[in-house]
Amino acid sequence: xxxxxxxxxxxxxxxxxxxxxxxxxxxxxxxxxxxxxxxxxxxxxxxxxxxxxxxxxxxxxxxxxxxxxxxxxxxxxxxxxxxxxxxxxxxxxxxxxxxxxxxxxxxxxxxxxxxxxxxxxxxxxxxxxxxxxxxxxxxxxxxxxxxxxxxxxxxxxxxxxxxxxxxxxxxxxxxxxxxxxxxxxxxxxxxxxxxxxxxxxxxxxxxxxxxxxxxxxxxxxxxxxxxxxxxxxxxxxxxxxxxxxxxxxxxxxxxxxxxxxxxxxxxxxxxxxxxxxxxxxxxxxxxxxxxxxxxxxxxxxxxxxxxx
Numbered sequence: 377x378x379x380x381x382x383x384x385x386x387x388x389x390x391x392x393x394x395x396x397x398x399x400x401x402x403x404x405x406x407x408x409x410x411x412x413x414x415x416x417x418x419x420x421x422x423x424x425x426x427x428x429x430x431x432x433x434x435x436x437x438x439x440x441x442x443x444x445x446x447x448x449x450x451x452x453x454x455x456x457x458x459x460x461x462x463x464x465x466x467x468x469x470x471x472x473x474x475x476x477x478x479x480x481x482x483x484x485x486x487x488x489x490x491x492x493x494x495x496x497x498x499x500x501x502x503x504x505x506x507x508x509x510x511x512x513x514x515x516x517x518x519x520x521x522x523x524x525x526x527x528x529x530x531x532x533x534x535x536x537x538x539x540x541x542x543x544x545x546x547x548x549x550x551x552x553x554x555x556x557x558x559x560x561x562x563x564x565x566x567x568x569x570x571x572x573x574x575x576x577x578x579x580x581x582x583x584x585x586x587x588x589x590x591x592x593x594x595x596x597x598x599x600x601x602x603x604x605x606x607x608x609x610x611x612x613x614x615x616x617x618x619x620x621x622x623x624x625x626x627x628x629x630x631x632x633x634x635x636x637x638x639x640x641x642x643x644x645x646x647x648x649x650x651x652x653x654x655x656x657x658x659x660x661x662x663x664x665x666x667x668x669x670x671x672x673x674x675x676x677x678x679x680x681x682x683x684x
Contacts, residue, residue: 513666
């Protein structure tokens with residue numbers, strides 16, 4: 377019997393380990409090798425010198441391999457047309473689609489940085505799981521952090537430094553993992569996207585465990601507990617209330633012997649008090665709802681930008 381029990385426990389442990397392995401989110405994947413050649417720095421206006429171009433391009437290639445996503449950077453010069461922010465955002469999405477999505481007609485995992493020197497506007501377009509890793513909403517707005525950090529380099533016209541900083545941040549946030557409770561909402565069709573078991577899931581509704589303000593649940597639970605405790609105290613107190621005293625005549629014998637006995641009974645009442653702590657503390661930082669949109673090619677993109 378013990379031998380059989382040992383075998384059962386061993387098998388159960390093995391199954392649990394397998395479940396744990398499958399539950400661990402896997403990395404993103406550059407699944408189409410032919411478009412890996414499109415990864416790199418695009419500098420149509422020759423903003424970069426030869427040395428800086430080589431350095432920045434190498435950083436992009438290494439970063440793409442490290443995070444296992446497609447990465448590209450487009451830089452237009454000061455004499456380029458002064459497109460509006462919205463036009464630049466659309467061009468960034470469309471350029472990513474042309475480089476990585478359209479060749480195989482599917483959304484891939486990756487990031488494209490567009491630097492417009494004529495309007496001093498930087499925009500980061502994300503696609504696939506990059507929309508969650510490089511989040512643009514909630515308390516963990518990673519896109520805004522990256523754009524803000526590049527500003528110091530861009531104001532000094534250190535464009536190679538800005539690209540290198542961008543690459544370092546991509547690696548940093550990929551290693552940090554997806555933000556807690558992070559998801560996006562497509563502004564065009566209302567569709568949700570969230571990260572689950574290594575994949576980006578698109579759905580009309582969110583699962584119950586996403587978007588829950590756990591920091592708010594603790595005070596509510598504390599209030600419910602306090603109310604329950606008060607009800608219990610009142611019930612116990614009510615059960616110990618003194619009953620109405622009997623008349624002394626109940627203790628007088630009605631027989632011929634007129635011997636009176638009177639007893640005074642005292643009921644001792646002990647009351648104890650217990651302090652119920654209402655300090656629930658604060659929950660950790662979470663994600664929340666980011667935003668995405670649909671490009672002209674019909675692919676979903678997240679991202680964000682800012683001026684320097």
